[in-house]
Amino acid sequence: MQDTRLHFPSPFPHLKPHNFPSPSCHDYFSPLSCPRNFHFPTLSPKTNTISLPPKPLKTPEIPSISSHHSPPPPPRSQQPPDSGFQEKMLYLDSLGLDIFSLVNNHRPIILSASLTNIKSIVGLLTSKNFTPREFRRIISMCPEILNSTPSSITPTITFLLREARVSGSDLKHVINRRPRLLVSSVKHCLRPTLYFLQNIGLEEVKRHTYLLSCSVETKLLPRIRYFETIGFSYKDAVSMFRRFPQLFNFSIKNNIEPKLNYFVVEMGRDLKELKEFPQYFSFSLEKIIKPRHQCCVEKGLYFPLHTLLKTSEAQFLSKIDVCSDSSVPLRSSPLFSVNCDIDSFTITE
Structure with a gap:
């Protein structure tokens, strides 16, 4: 078949690629074989003319900011830190607290707590003869105390001394054992729980004040009802908790259920033994x-x-x-x- 293509001599013989088999100008400047370069002239094979590229448009100059405009704000990372937050962190660090752990794990509490309140809480606990070491332990167990006020903590201390019959010499021990008592509402938590424990016949609630911060509806009653579902009467279940009040603090899923299953299935024992010895779950x-x-x-x-x-x-x-x-x-x-x-x-x- 005869080749009817027109052949033109290459105007740029020095640009001939080594791998192109055909010497035709069409092959050299095919849009598929060679990308168009706007800085060089292009050859039209139909008209056998060379067209020059258009002159590039000038980029408009960006007007400079006049001197009366204020400079843009610095990046967030370069902005000066809050001096109040720094002062609060320095004060907590002076108490020997792990400020990095507090900020990482309890950031909302630390951010919302004011330095004035923190100093007031420290002063209140110091007046009750708490040592710095005891204060650090209390905060590590219940950091919400930092966000409290003396006016919210004082009613709790009064309740423990007057209604729960905790002696003044035992107050430190009670709070050290259960710091959450200080942030528990007297009206909605402490007093209802005290009445419930007294109602089931628990003697000397002051020896089990760690239970006062527990909710009757969500923690105490569900455990009594659980023992009713496995075969104990309400009277026998209450007798077990009265005999061993620490049973209220044990997890049903992680403690009571696996031990009860082993007691019945593997040991093959009677439930009456648990009534007499509920300490089994400890x-x-x-x-x-x-x-x-x-x-x-x-x-x-x-x-x-x-x-x-x-x-x-x-x-x-x-x-x-x-x-x-x-x-x-x-x-x-x-x-x-x-x-x-x-x-x-x-x-x-």
Whole structure:
């Protein structure tokens, strides 16, 4: 097939690319093979003329800012920090508090707390003979105190002394154990909880003031109702909490449920034992309950819960050795009270 294309000599032979097989001008300046350069003339193969590129337009000059205009504000990172915040941080640092931890974990509280209130709170606690070390511990456990005022804390202290019957010498111990008492409302939390604990027959609430900051509706009553759902009567459930008030602070999901499941399924014991010994839930499932129960199973022994768990490790192993290596002495034997009490264990066949 005859090539009918027109061939023109290249006006720029020195620009010939090495890889192009065809020497035609069309191949050199094809828009697909070579990008157009606006700084060089272009050749039109149809008219055999060279066209010059248009002159670039001049960029309009940007008028300079007149001297009477104010300069733009500096970037945020270069703006001077709040002097009041700096002063507050320096004061907290002078108390020995970890200001970096406070700002990272409790920023809203620190930002909203005024330096005047913080100094007032420090003065109030100092007047109650709290040491700097005790103050640091209180703030680490309940940083909301920094955002309180003496007028909001004083009613709580009055309530503890007058209504909860806490002695003045025990006030520091009560607050150190449960600093959240200082930020709990007397009307909506402390007083209703006090009445509830007294109503279920808990004697000497002043020995369990750590419970006063708990909500009756969301924490105390749900735990009593849980024990009702597993088979205890309301009277028996209340008896357990009256016998062992710390049970109110145990998590149902993470503490009570797994230990109850092991007690019923693996140990095969009666719920009546829990009524008599609710302290069972205070012992570690993995470190104490399981190892001691499995040891008794291997030796064929059966101890009551208080004997199984309440003794020290040395006393428990001693009982295991005595009861597994010796026959049960007769009650008339002089060794009966030395070796073991027959009522404290049972040998299983």
